[in-house]
Amino acid sequence: MSLAELARPTAPDARLGLIDCDIHPSFAGGLDEMRPFLDPRWHGYLATYGGVLMRQALGKTLPYPRMQAGLGRADAWPPEGGAPGSSLRFMQEQHLDPNGVAFGLLQPISLAHMQRNPDFGIAMAAAINDWQVAAWTGRDRRLKGAIVVYPDAAEAAVAEIRRSAANADFVQIAFPPRTTELAGSRRYWPIFAAAEEHDLPIGLHASGFNGHANTASGWPSFYIEDHYAIVQGMQALVTSLVLSGVLERFPRLRMVLIEGGLGWIPALGWRLDKHWARLRDEVPEVRRPPSEYIRENIWFTTQPIEEPPQPRDLAQLFDWIGWDRLLFSTDYPHWDFDDPKHALRIKLTDAQRRQLFHDNARQVYRRLG
16 A cells, blocks of 8 residues: 555545534533523522532633634634534534534533532533433434533432433433543442443543643643643543453443544553553452453544554554544534544545444444444
8 A cells, every 4th residue: 555545535435424423512602501401499509600610720711721712613603603513503514414424422511520519510410411402412313412420429420321311312421531530439330330231331521620630740831731631631541440440340331532532542551461460469350451451341532633744654553453443533613623524644445434434333332223
């Protein structure tokens, strides 16, 4: 295969229908849009306190300015007004229809898990789930929801999973990768048990704040550092899930890391295997090399795709990870959106194209049929 062939972008096969595993819906009018879905006891609370009582010190603001207002592409602002991702009609016209999206998996950027008031966080999670159905999945059958939970109240999270899982529009559970404790903590195990019970994958989308600095050395100075630190957090997340025994205890779990990058995955598996071979007596519940758990229980979305100078290196990376572990995603409508027609600068075989753009997602998200 020539370098020119490798560098030619590969688009999905329109006959298959693209499954986009990362689409972000947003509120057109801010948090007040949740009011119809909240118990009246929270209406006054929302008006007075809103999303202020969150876990990071800067209240409503993010630690660093974003590249674009509302996180959106410059052309993603709906003509009728509202934030990027807030208009179903515009999403259909700009993304779903022209890109041949058969299914789009919603990833709400939820503030629920960041709330210091656990009762409000629980109520907000349920409201966001009902809003997904009313505003999105109930109006376009291509769109599928994610069950938002408040993970630090595991009993309530399990109850919300059982409530929302009764609606087939929900195809996964949204679990924040940055929780109060690392995800392998036993306080979260009831949520993993519920995921197995309902045969739902857990989507871990890079987002949110838990009150802790997002690097091992404290708070970074720049947004570019903050954005890159997502990779560090995802490595810590996978390490915790494996070494705490979660994937041994719940072998049928399907975990999807969303918007966390790809280049680090093989090296982490190799390093964990090396250390496990020498220190396995400390974690006797981890009965197999860590890379085997990663290979069998975890999938990864493509966006933001790494772009090595030599495209053949990306193909080799996919070989190392496993072509059956990769799910295509665009991150619509955010500023770092990956266009399915141009995102991959490698030539794919027909089998690889089917896996990446369609078949793998159907295997993970079984409710898609």
